[in-house]
Amino acid sequence: MTSSAPWPAVAIVGVGMIGGSIGKALLARRLAGRVVGVGRSAESLGVARTTGCITDASLEIDAVADADVVIVAAGVKAIPDLLDAVDAVIRPGTLVTDAGSTKATIVSGWERRRRSRRGRFVGSHPIAGSHRRGPGSADAELFEGRTTVVTPSTATPAEDAEAVGELWASLGSTVFMMPPRVHDRILAGTSHAPHLIAAALAAATPPESRTFTAGGWRDTTRIAAGDPELWADILLDNAPAVAAAMGRFAAVAEKLLLAIEAGDRRRLVSLLKRAKDHRDAVGS
Numbered sequence: 001m002t003s004s005a006p007w008p009a010v011a012i013v014g015v016g017m018i019g020g021s022i023g024k025a026l027l028a029r030r031l032a033g034r035v036v037g038v039g040r041s042a043e044s045l046g047v048a049r050t051t052g053c054i055t056d057a058s059l060e061i062d063a064v065a066d067a068d069v070v071i072v073a074a075g076v077k078a079i080p081d082l083l084d085a086v087d088a089v090i091r092p093g094t095l096v097t098d099a100g101s102t103k104a105t106i107v108s109g110w111e112r113r114r115r116s117r118r119g120r121f122v123g124s125h126p127i128a129g130s131h132r133r134g135p136g137s138a139d140a141e142l143f144e145g146r147t148t149v150v151t152p153s154t155a156t157p158a159e160d161a162e163a164v165g166e167l168w169a170s171l172g173s174t175v176f177m178m179p180p181r182v183h184d185r186i187l188a189g190t191s192h193a194p195h196l197i198a199a200a201l202a203a204a205t206p207p208e209s210r211t212f213t214a215g216g217w218r219d220t221t222r223i224a225a226g227d228p229e230l231w232a233d234i235l236l237d238n239a240p241a242v243a244a245a246m247g248r249f250a251a252v253a254e255k256l257l258l259a260i261e262a263g264d265r266r267r268l269v270s271l272l273k274r275a276k277d278h279r280d281a282v283g284s
Contacts, residue, residue: 006170008033011067012054013082015039018099018129019073020053020138025171027052028140038063048135065089069167070119072098077233080109087119096121097164101187102237103151103180111153122164123151123180126173127191133227144172149187151180188241193249195231196242198224 010026012019015037026032037054038061039045045057056063064070064086072082079100086096096119100106107123128146130137148168152161165175178186202224205217235242252271259268 005033006031007068009036009067010034011036011038011064011070013038013061013064013070013072013086014074014078015045015048015053015057015135016073017133017135017137018126018142019071020048020051020135021128021140021142022071022073022099022126022171023048023053024051024138024140025143027055029170031170036063036067044135048138051135051138053135053138061085062089065091067094070094070096072096072100074098074100075230075233076100076102076106076237079106083110083121084113087117087121090119092118094119095160095163095167097124097150097167099124099126101125101191101234103149103183105237107151107153107180111155114155120157120160120163122156122161124164124168125149125151125183125187126168127187128173141172143168146173147176148173149176149178149183151178151183153180184238185241185244188238189245189248192235192238192242193245195223195226196235196246197249198222199231 007026010023010032012023012035015023019037023035023037026035034056035054036056036058037045037048038058039048040059042057042059045054045059048054049057061082067090070086070090072079072086074082079098083096083098083106090096098106098121100123103123103125110117110121110123126143126146126148128142128148150161150165150168152158161177165177168175198221201217202221205213205221252275256268256271258264259271
């Protein structure tokens with residue numbers, strides 16, 4: 001790796017599947033001279049290093065002190081405290097972002113102390129990943145062709161938001177900018193409520209029926225295999241928006257059930273066609 005990399009040193013706090021993929025992508029694209037991974041487990045950090053996610057590893061948050069960019073890729077519940085810890089040791093003016101699945105709580109927590117902050121923080125959320133965990137599942141191409149949402153606050157300087165957007169674009173993402181609460185409302189319908197629905201379907205399927213599950217059931221419930229602790233934090237942090245999204249789902253499910261109970265084939269086909277049109281509009 002040469003010193004001509006755009007960022008001589010990048011620190012990633014939380015080197016799981018997402019953090020590991022960020023590190024792999026930075027190194028594969030020669031965007032960082034060094035990638036320092038900070039975590040709680042020496043074993044996990046060892047895997048991250050041997051699989052090419054990071055070049056350096058540390059169990060201490062002080063390891064981010066000399067980084068040009070710091071990315072916090074931990075669970076949403078841990079991110080606010082980690083951002084405080086990062087901000088206490090970085091150089092003034094260091095660019096900081098996160099990869100949390102919810103944004104309003106994280107951004108507002110930073111903004112409450114904006115005047116005393118050393119770092120230039122802008123929230124972000126790469127809409128990529130899977131139910132798999134750990135740096136062993138990291139993929140350098142994870143963000144290629146995927147969407148990342150950057151969520152500046154009203155007080156965020158435009159150049160800081162643009163810098164974070166450029167970071168994700170350099171990893172292959174298509175970047176959208178929106179306020180944190182707008183992000184949370186949209187993701188409640190496209191990510192958080194779908195996880196609940198998948199979990200409900202998986203939980204409602206009797207054990208004796210598992211032998212007879214096929215592609216449809218497996219595709220629909222795949223995300224229910226995600227980490228329950230992590231997902232509980234996401235769902236609770238975005239509870240009002242998730243509840244609203246689940247209400248919309250329940251209303252459509254009720255219409256489908258009523259059509260079936262009434263034997264109303266025309267109504268049922270109409271509802272199914274509307275759903276098909278919505279799904280087809282997204283593509284494969």
